[in-house]
Amino acid sequence: MLFVSVQSLEKIEAILFDLDGTLVDSLPDLHFGIEQVLRKWHLASMSEEEVGRYIGKGVVNLAQRVLQARLPGAGEEEIQKFTRDYVNALSVSGNAHTRLMPTVKESLAALRADGIPLALVTNKAGALIGDVLKKTELEGFFPENLRISPDGGLSPKPAPDMLLLASRRLGVPAGQCAMFGDSRNDALAARAAGMQSVLVRTGYNEGVPIDRWAVRAKGKCHMPAQRDYVTP
Ligand SMILES: O=C(O)COP(=O)(O)O
């Protein structure tokens, strides 16, 4: 099973899940969306690997980094416009290439059967979440009020705000929630919120292998390399 069983985490009563790179492999679609907008703006194409390095801190940050690489000197207005074009491109793409990460559905079903409350805490734009959950048949695990995104003005991860909102909505104190993610942004947000975190090795982490980051963050890494996750 991909996800560590809750018994091996201390005092955990609820789990918050990241979306991109943790529950789903969405990079091919995110790359497709960026390519569409680059073409529309008559800018040079970008590799999937490069787009992967820019994913993790939300759509505005992604637009900013892509424009930094392709249109240096772009201002706030262009960043906002690029962001809107990108969200539009993804909204019409139907997430054709987005896939569930292995064993996700079984893991979520097992957690639910154990009575563990679940929430989604993602930097993805709110307008895109419903379609991805529908496409991957995860809708039933996350009711709408427990799909937390930066929409409506919440600061994206690594800020703790969205995690703390999830903890309040679940009615579970932050110290008893764990954040499952694929990125240092998930781990830093969890730490700032007073939560434990578990990081899968199969995600994006802005192009940096998560072990390398976790080792630097903690000075050592406890988890054996063949495991699917790391706990910083
Ligand atoms: O949109 C992003 O930058 C990353 O989204 P995530 O928080 O679900 O990984």
Ligand SMILES: [Mg+2]
């Ligand atoms: Mg992620």
